[in-house]
Amino acid sequence: MTSTLAEYRQIGIANTLRRCEIFADMPSQDLSTIAAITVVKSLDKGQYLFRQSDNTHGFFVVQNGAINMHRVNSSGREQVLHVFRAGESLAEETVATDSGYPADARAVEDSQVLQVQKAGFLALVRRHPELALKILSAVGRQFRALISHFDDVTLRHVEGRLANWLLQHCPDRTSTEAVTVELNTTKRLLASELGTVSETLSRTLTKFRQRRLIRQVRKSIIVLSPARLTEVVEAET
């Protein structure tokens, strides 16, 4: 009876892991080995998954919800590094060092995350070297994503960033067909993902509306012509 419950738990975990790029093409039996060293954490909205100063005990895979990784300055202003959603992994680079987490991470919705525990994972890596390469490639992805976000924030204006964000939610950036983008977060959160504040986001959306680039209905944004928005991104000084 207990063993059946444990098996279910394992299968559930394995299914989530499979949705993550690191584990996507891993044989099922290896996956259950990983599942065995994994624990589920439930977080309420607003609760911290980790803080920069915490000791590290593994890395995480988001099962559902959203985890905001960020840094805070002394006056309380927050810089969002990334918002991780279902299937994304975070803090993988901590498995090889004892230097703490790279930033703070907080649930911005009620969330469930899997924690793949460091000790067990390291033991596994020693037996399966390809696993280290998988992690390395995941960390590389994060690294490139971070750089892209970095130069987005430092090298472009809010207009360009927003246009880009909208385009990432369009199936085809070159089409001239209207596309509806659902905004399933608050604008405040979107603003901070874009590295700005809600007032500026609001004003920028207004500009786009006036230029007939978008139309807004409640929490839906209708991109009237992805192609014209693409021009905005490229025309950026």
Add this chain to the structure above:
Amino acid sequence: MTSTLAEYRQIGIANTLRRCEIFADMPSQDLSTIAAITVVKSLDKGQYLFRQSDNTHGFFVVQNGAINMHRVNSSGREQVLHVFRAGESLAEETVATDSGYPADARAVEDSQVLQVQKAGFLALVRRHPELALKILSAVGRQFRALISHFDDVTLRHVEGRLANWLLQHCPDRTSTEAVTVELNTTKRLLASELGTVSETLSRTLTKFRQRRLIRQVRKSIIVLSPARLTEVVEAET
């Protein structure tokens, strides 16, 4: 005769590698295996080591000189990610993927770098899994450094960044003894490392001079009291 030359080359390479954290505590014989898959590249000042779109063939260790890794926006403005100097390694995360380099890299002084070739290195990793963990920990370091630089640039003012940079070149941040920091680069380059332009750096140095925090003699900056500079960093709004 030729074999003697080859041996010398190997030894020279091995000595450089040893100065890099990744290879610091590696047995000499493993190091020569690495040296065997390593080539030396000489770059003139201004010459590119790689561009973002290039195919990747390995990662690099700086032997001497300085390599500026950066991104450029459409109007030509550059955001420096890091300036790598002797003993530092870069682009390690490319060994596990085929996604190109994360940014552009250019020599800002005449430089020599070692290129550890990808194919050979990957073969080695399969035989020595700990090597993958070494690389992973190096990439983790880069990742954290990049995040720190990111929030420095987005979350602090030039004043705080400069103060911090000066303090990193002081043996003791809390001392009240004057310390001389040698500026062995142009101010333009320092400005871009700090994520600003030379005019702003110049003005900020002037402010510090007026507040009697520093004194300038040619290319030397005398920090009159590291402790007082530390206050500047912490007082940052």
Add this chain to the structure above:
DNA sequence: CGCAATCCTTGACTGAAGTCAAAATACGGT
């Protein structure tokens, strides 16, 4: 030594975007 080229400094101006405040709108719970 002297001149050109680069680098650095200073001033005046500009602009993007953050802050504060207040009004307007949306939303959940009873």
Add this chain to the structure above:
DNA sequence: ACCGTATTTTGACTTCAGTCAAGGATTGCG
């Protein structure tokens, strides 16, 4: 439907830092 709370929008203002321009200082080279 109604009320209280949270979110969004708008306006007025501020500020940091970038740009442009011009003058001064350094440096290296012939």
